[in-house]
Amino acid sequence: MSRAMPVAQASAQRPVLLCVLALAIAGAATVAAHGLLALIGLITNAAFYGRVEMELVSPAGHGWGAWVIAVPVVGAVLIVALARWGTRGILGHGIPEVMEQVLTNRSRIAPRVALLKPVGSAISIGTGGPYGAEGPVIAMGGAIGSLLGQALTLTAVERKILLCAGGAAAMTAVFGSPLAATLLAVELLLFEFKARSLVPVMLAATFAQALRVAWGEAGAVFPMGEVGAVAFHDWLPLVAIGVVAGALAVAATAAVHGAEAIFAKLGGSWMWRPVVGGLIVGVIGWWQPRIFGAGYEEIAGLLGGHFSLMAVAVICGCKLAAWVISLGSGSSGGTLAPMLMVGGGVGVMTGALVERVGGVGVSPGLAALAGMVAFFAGGSRAFFASIVLGVEITQQSGVLWPVATAATGALFTARLLSQHSIMTAPVTQRGVSVPAEFDVDVFAHVRVSAVMEPVPQTVSSAMTVNALADRIGNHDPETSHHQALLVADEERGLVGIITRKDLLHALARGNGARRLDEVASTELVTAFPDEDLHDAVTRMHQHDIGRLPVVARGEERKIVGYLGRAAILSARRLRWEDEHQREPGWLARKQDAT
Incomplete structure (x- = not known):
């Protein structure tokens, strides 16, 4: 019998790689963010003042008079041209589009969108569009992280972390807000609050802030007077x-x-x-x-x-x-x-x-x-x-x-x-479900013993394939309850597990007279009653199986339970009861007693 190494232990070195990549992405996203701001400044100066400068200025002081109405129109025409002959992915205000790629496309942002989205946004804002640069900047930083994640061999979750690292770094480069940028990524893009994602994203944001300080931009983005004591x-x-x-x-x-x-x-x-x-x-x-x-x-x-x-x-x-x-x-x-x-x-x-x-x-x-x-x-x-x-x-x-x-x-x-x-x-609106709240994984807080079948039915290892097939065919309740049965010896020690698929294969090969211990699976993946259900389910995913024998820790032949899909789903019932079943308080109990 063997048990697979948990995924968390198998990938223990990955966070180091993600942190290194996050730093590189932060540097690139910071430079790209400043480049986008410079492009917005260039277009704003050209469109409203007829000069070639990159400094961000307000369009409010223009001297165009009524002709200024044409400026946003010309900008819209250019954006439509980019969308028509480039990609319609440049439309929208940035964050929802990135969110959709995270939820539906495994955090993959197309290179064409990554290139043209910032250009379209710069044209829109620079020609008077009533927008800020933050959404496009976050989308651009996220695209940098996503593209690097697509170039390397990573999981979808790791690619999402790099996408968020780029977005947080880019937002920090504009607003000087590393913690807010990290929290924004958590609440709108990561949809989790775990160290594996928080550390790389926060590292990228703080590095972007350090670059911002080195750039001579350590002050507040929007200074305000000292706030006095706030009264009750x-x-x-x-x-x-x-x-x-x-x-x-x-x-x-x-x-x-x-x-x-x-x-x-x-x-x-x-x-x-x-x-x-x-x-x-x-x-x-x-x-x-x-x-x-x-x-x-x-x-x-x-x-x-x-x-x-x-x-x-x-x-x-x-x-x-x-x-x-x-x-x-x-x-x-x-x-x-x-x-x-x-x-x-x-x-x-x-x-x-x-x-x-x-x-x-x-x-x-x-x-x-x-x-x-x-x-x-x-x-x-x-x-x-x-x-x-x-x-x-x-x-x-x-x-x-x-x-x-x-x-x-x-x-x-x-x-x-x-x-x-x-x-x-x-x-x-496009039919994509967005997580609205953070919810703790119920499997991580339920023990296997709380949901397993504590006294599972077993079949004798000496039974023949034909005998078991006959019992199942006759709807014997002791053998028809599960798709798989635990095979035990005379002392009820675990020998193996046999599924109905195993049984059909044995019959098809003419092995009906053979004992069950000769055709059952004996290289078993097991669970312990005192471990988290999350670990057991992870093991099932790793091995692509739908049930686990539950054995005593230290005595892996001693059967103490059976964990199937139905038992796993019952963990959700436990959470539902915690949330919806009201328990009588002591006032109600006192009233009932009187």
């Missing part, structure tokens, strides 16, 4: 900001779907939709030019409290409208910066309203940051990443519990109103 009475306005932001995030997601439906009803080729969307964005931007591009200056202005309430309402309202319309038209770009800008406006206005009605409020800067974090948490459902992002982009540790409060209110509200987020909705 500030909790209420923070919760209110979270609730409003969560509800608006759900409404925005629904509005995007509505815009998609409207564009689909226009008829004609799909290629007209981004162009029409660009035209509408151009008209909105002609009236309110601050909606063009990522809006980093506007985000900084909201955190600094530089806008009046009327300006906040107009700018952020127009940004939201332009963003929803452009997304609905199927253009290319990222969602994080627009969500921060819109959320910041929600925070400022909600905070002001609560202060006017209830007499308590927080500073405009903190209200803006709380709204940004809350809107992102409600819209993306990346709860922990959203909270940490608020701390990292401002480098203000004092904002942690205020933004966590707002994010909690937003997530609670958003989950009550909708099961889908703006990140998952595009994927689920």
Whole structure:
């Protein structure tokens, strides 16, 4: 009898390789991220100012007048050309497309998408599209990791880890947020919280941050004034900001779907939709030019409290409208910066309203940051990443519990109103199921003894093949319960296991008169009653078998149970009972007793 080495022991050296590869990917993703930002700056300067410079600038100071309406239209035409003669994979806002490749294509991103997606996004943002560079940057970094993972001999999980390492490193290069980038990868792409994936991804993100510091970019991406002590009475306005932001995030997601439906009803080729969307964005931007591009200056202005309430309402309202319309038209770009800008406006206005009605409020800067974090948490459902992002982009540790409060209110509200987020909705619309929550593997917390059949039926090793075939044919309950039977000697010691397939093969070969111990499988894979069900199931996968004899540890001929597929599935029943069966509390028991 033999037992296979567990997979975890067989692959113990793989994390070292993944960490080395993650560092290389982080370096490449950081350089690529800066290259994309330079390309966006080049296109923005050329499109809005007619000059050749790579510095990121706001398009709001252009001098085109009404002619500026044509700029997003021209950008949309170029994007459509790339999609038509390149690949339609460049459309969308980045993260959902990467998520779909993780869930359906074993984390394989096509080289053509990896090359053209950043170019399309740079054109979109550079010509006034109301997007940020974060989604495309994450997609580009993820593509670098995926391509390396496809070039090497790796498992699908290892390739996913490298994809996430590239995405986290690229996001860190832009936002200086290594922990938030890692958590975002965990919540939206990895769908697991394990050291095997956390270590390489976090290593890549921190290395990207180190390169960012070496590049001379150690400061906060969005500096804000020192946050003073937050009082007890500030909790209420923070919760209110979270609730409003969560509800608006759900409404925005629904509005995007509505815009998609409207564009689909226009008829004609799909290629007209981004162009029409660009035209509408151009008209909105002609009236309110601050909606063009990522809006980093506007985000900084909201955190600094530089806008009046009327300006906040107009700018952020127009940004939201332009963003929803452009997304609905199927253009290319990222969602994080627009969500921060819109959320910041929600925070400022909600905070002001609560202060006017209830007499308590927080500073405009903190209200803006709380709204940004809350809107992102409600819209993306990346709860922990959203909270940490608020701390990292401002480098203000004092904002942690205020933004966590707002994010909690937003997530609670958003989950009550909708099961889908703006990140998952595009994927689920295409029929792909996206994990909504982390769930501990039930097999890892159930012992084999809890689900095995404790007194399994056995057949004598001296029985002939014909005799067993007759008993099964006569529906003998002692031999018909399982597809396989344990073969035991006179002392009920385990000799082997015989399946119905083994029995049919023996009959077909004319071996009906032979004893069972001569035709049964004797090189057995077994399980122990005190081991985790996860290990036993892993062993079954390794050997492509559907059942295991359970034997005593140290006495591997002593039969103590039988583990089949039905028993394994019963572990799910145990988890279901834990979640759904209410047990009477001591108050109820006391009442029953009286």
